[in-house]
Amino acid sequence: MTPGRWDPCVSHRGAETDGFVDDYFAAPDRRILLVGGAGFDPRSTAATTKLATTKGHIRGLFLQEERPNPQQTLVDRANVNCTVLREAVTDHRVAQVNIFGSDGAVVGGRNAVAAIGAEDLNGITDVVVDVSALSVGTAFPIVRYLVERSARTPPPFNLHLFVAHDPTTDGAIASISSDAPSFVHGFRGGSTLDGSANAAKLWLPQLASGRTSALGRLHSFVDPHDTCPILPFPALDARAGDRLAEEFLTEFESGWSVDTRNIVYADESDPLDLYRTILRLDNLRKPVFAEVGGSLLILSPLGSKVMALGALMAALERDLPVAYLEAISYEFDGSVAQEEPIDMIHIWLEGEVYPQPRPTLYNEGIAA
Template identity: 45%
Template sequence: MTKNRWDNGITHHDGEAREFISTYFSQTGRRVLILASAGFDLRSTAVSRAIAQTGVTCRGIFIREERPNADQALRARADKNAEQLKIVVPDSKVVFIDIFDPVDQAVVGARRLTRDVLPILAEGEPPTDIVVDASALSIGISFPLVRLLDNLYGQKPGTPNVHLFVTEDPHQDDQVKPDHAERPMWVPGCDGDAGSDLKSKSIRLWIPQLVLYRTEALRRIHDFVDATETCPILPFPARDLRRGDVLLEHYRTLLIDTWEVDPRSYIFAAEREPLDLYRTLLRIDDARQKVYGQQGGSLMVLSPIGSKLLGLGALLAALDRDFPVAYLETVSYAAQLGAMKNLEPDDWPIVHLWLSGVPYA
């Protein structure tokens, strides 16, 4: 059986996460580089503010995802968040990343991210710690960014510690409605060679994460992946104990009549523990490789389009086993700002995951 990188992964939740921030980042000699979103989401500033309050030497790269025809109210909210981030971390830059090419509308966000952010990583005194706050970053940006950092620093001695943070609230996510692009695609840097001739012979298992109001998006991704089997992810346990039931009812026709999902094929993963889903996915892969090893092999395709924390679990699995990740890029967002929680930055629940560095040396 393959050794798993994060079987003994380090995570902290809520009060423990804030205690980790206050004790760890206040240590003498720490230099922190924060990469976070300068978007409209109210959670954009929580992690950066918590780290900056420790007094640690830090600088920031705040990513502004630019999409055509963005809602002006959301753009104004993003401008306000960007101003607050620059106050919290004065030594910082806001980097504007076009997600779509203005000429042919091709998805170019990941390429622009690498082009514009990579040179900034080399500026100044090398950091002891790099923090990625994925709370308000899209999949098309956060996954390639973490892949880039893992390629640069993961499992290499003498390189910075890399931390992932998420400030998540499923209710908050339900208030944001994305307008998706027409054509699904592989997340850049996380395609797992799914289009190669060798992988085309593999028996494909599609593992989508169910989230409300994404019926058409999931339908398109399913057709794109062309999988033999489908095993949807349901959050359990979850803050809302009925959330799994609500999702099953919402997608009843699609799951039963269209995809013909066997009742035994659902994957239950703890909503706030990314390592739970990570370990589950790797156990499934180990079992399938034994069964299908002589029949062209098994290929697991992930589509984490819902919960940020479950998305981190899928990301870890993709980094560890090079699973392909299929998704639909977002053209624009609509958000019910009045229905969104307006908590103070210190009140948002935070989850920390130590991706690489000293503990894993």
């Protein structure tokens, strides 16, 4: 069995994350590029304000995702958060990232990568990406670009991922999806290769409340042979998985034909749990379908950001396609959301902590 690139993985949660930040980033020789979202999400400032208290030199790149006709209340919230970010990191740049082009095409991933590519990384020891307020269509391409750039930039920099975990805030944010499913920029995987034309496609959608219509369009787009929905368990709300199963009961029984034995459960607060589960499924299917066209796993992370990180790591390692529906707008119930995150989760994705050489990463069949 192929060893996992992030098994074992250096990660921290809650108080462990605070201790790691205070210790590791306290060294004055740390030169840090901090990339985060300057959006309406109240969690967007948590990682930045924490890192700003350390002694390392920090330069900030704050991305503002621009969508057509946003609600003014969300714009006002985003402006307040952006002010907090700018005051916390005085050496910074704010970059506007248009998510949709003039023709309606999804271009946010490409624009975000272009913004990162314009940064001078000479002398940078650590790049921190806070995905708390970044969409999947923006965060996934950024992380892939930085993983690949680290590998070819001597000396390689350390790459860290942070996310503020708060299921209550996740539930307070409702996204209105576009009508055009597509693959996330840089994550087409083997879906378009001739060698995968006859592969048995297994779709792994991460379920989220209120997203039945969006996931229905994604199912039609992927057209899988089998579907294994991902439900959160264990979770802060012990009945969250049950309620999602009830919400998607029609899809389970008719549209997707899901056998209850094929439901995937993953720890809501641990991205490594879903990462290892996806790799285990991939390992089990490859020998089974090797003689009849192969196996292809397709991911759709529409739920919490924490679980999406697990999908991201698996997609990076196995070059898996990520089918996604970009949001054209959001609705946010600020009265329901927590003002402070429950947990801060840290993943040390690349860098000096891991022995070399490491398993090779692939991007659309080509070694990265």
